[in-house]
Amino acid sequence: MQTTILDCYTDEPAGLGVPPYLGVYPRYIYGSLGGEANYLTIDDLRLYTYYDNIPKKPKPSQKTNIKTLNLSINSKNISEILKNTTELIIIAGVHTPGKYLSAIPGTLKEIQHITKDLNCRKILTGPAIFGSQLYGGSFSEQIDPKSFDAVQEFRFDYNKNDTAIKGASIIKQIPDLRIVEIETSRGCTRKEGCSFCLEPLKNRFEFRKYKDVLDEIKQFYKLGARHFRLGKQSCFYSYPYIEQLLSSIKKECPEIKVLHIDNVNPKMVTEEKTKLITKYCTEGNVAAFGVESFDKKVIEANNLNCQPEDVIKAIKIINKHGKERGKNGLPKFLPGINLIFGLKEESKNTFKENYNWLKRILDEDLLLRRINIREAVIFQGTELAEIGNKYLKKNRKYYWKWRNQIRQEIDLPLLKKLVPKGTILKDVRMEIYEGKKTFGRQIGTYPLIAGINKRLEIGKFYNVKVIDHMLRSVVVEVV
Ligand code: SF4
Structure with a gap:
């Protein structure tokens, strides 16, 4: 039996696996197979299916084709690999769609189409088992059960860290540079999650032992990886072993070039933890705050995790310790803000609140690395699914204007402060x-x-x- 892993890339509120990131799923699955599997990307399969497996350099008038850019070392032998594959494990699932500069995750529709003639057992896994959607403002795509022999969850047992250690060597099948996304916990730190989010439904809350996280990083380091993000968790500040983990990484892997974090609940931000992150991580680091809305009515109706006052307080703390410019030209550590359009109780006042609080951040001379604005995706099983796209439909006509006003009047002046001309x-x-x-x-x-x-x-x-x-x-x- 020969198993092939097909990485169609993943993007979740807590965890990214779209190139240049290498997500956790292909690694853990590879590890659970004892390191005995071929690794293919959806880009490999697209090149093989639609372009006779011949990579093309874009002409001076053309754009790079990012659908076939991220090839594995197996691309050249893909025909042979597919012929011998008896089991294809397909990893997919976008739960927080974004704009990707150099990759495009596979949609369920595309995956179903591109794998339909492959003569092997097909297993779909990853976040896609809960649905997937590449475009904000829509319902999630549903799985066509006829397209797969099985749709099953893969669960990494935190008591079997060997799976993660063995899985690291999948990176040998990837010729390009990857930022390795590292998991420190799963599930949501809060008992009741936000209305739109699947994380509390996907995982019971659990921390990973810091020694296990460290061992995985050390293994990647041994294999030559130098870029890491501690990004697979709902809130990095909630991790109880921040100092042990970060100081040990620094000591054991001294030549790491990038060590960043992701996902922070503003309520958990303290001066002490911020100092640790600034001390041990590399510059250009960002604490992405899942603010989602500054409108108190929306915050309450969707059980969001913080109030505007918590956000401002956390922004001030991180600015105080992280604003200084690092040697790569960016401030050492800054907050980022995520906003979502289309949540329950959204109204014209929601935009006013969002705008006014963001304006306050600008006027108080605080820095943000970026403001992400996306439209909600409706996933079955979430609370938001009970009202569906009611608010998306009602307010969609304003979204361009709302977004553009924030981009022009807040984002742009912030960016000019962040990296003035000449930086x-x-x-x-x-x-x-x-x-x-x-x-x-x-x-x-x-x-x-x-x-x-x-x-x-x-x-x-x-x-x-x-x-x-x-x-x-x-x-x-x-x-
Ligand atoms: S805080 Fe909200 S968005 Fe973040 S993981 Fe928990 S439920 Fe999801």
Whole structure:
């Protein structure tokens, strides 16, 4: 029997597995198979199915085809691998759709279509078993049970850390640089979750032992990985072993280039923990706050995790300790804010509240790394599913205007403060072409997109200078 893992990429409120991130699912599954499986990406399968398996360099007038960019080392032998595969484990599931610069996760529709002629047992796993949706503002896609021989959850047993250790070597099948997403806990720290979120339904709350997390990182380090994000958890500040974990990583893996975190409940932010994160993690780090809304009516109706006052307090603490510019050109550690449109009780007043609180942050000279705004996805089983798309339908006509006003009047001035013209950003890795332009990012969490008006080598690192600001990106030149 030969097993192949097909990574169609995952994105959840707590955990990212879209390139350049390497998510936990392919690794744990690979580990549970004793490291005996082929690894393919959906990009490999798209190239094989639609392009005769011939990668094409984009002409000077073309965009990089990001649907086939992230190939594994097995791409060249894919025909042979698929012929010999008896079991295909398909990992998929987007629960928090975003915009991806250099990859596109597979939708269920695409996966069902692209795997339909493969002659093997097909097992669907990952977050997709709860549904998946690549576009905000919609209902989740449902699984067509006829397309798979089994739809089953894969559960990583925290008492069997060997699975994670063995799974690390899957990285040998990936030729490009990856940021390794590391798990410190699962489930939600709160008893009753937010109305839109599947995390409390997916997982009972559990912390992973810090020694286990460390051992996994050490294994990746041994294999050459140097970029990590402690991103698979609902709140990093809730982790009880922050100091032990971060100081041990620093000691045992001294040449780590990137160590970032993700997901923070603003209510849990303290000066002490912020100092630890600033001390041990690398610069450009972001605490993404799942604020979702500043409107108290919406906060209550959707059981969101914090009040606007908690957010401001947490922003002040992180700014106080993290605002200083690091050697890569970005502040060491800043907050980020996530907002969702389409929640229960959303009204015109919701926008006013969101705008006014964000304006206050700008006026108080506080920095945010970024503001993410997305439209809710309705997943079966969540509380939001009980009212469906009622508010999305009612308010959709305003979303462009609301979003644009925040982008123009808050985001842009914030970005100008964050990286004023003349700021040098170090080690920006070029990722895609768009006509004669090249777009790249630093390696790390929520990296700033930098565009340059010429073609530079993809995959190569450049030091660049900021010469202009776009709505969510900067224009740069090489220095
Ligand atoms: S705080 Fe809300 S969004 Fe975050 S994991 Fe818990 S339920 Fe999900």
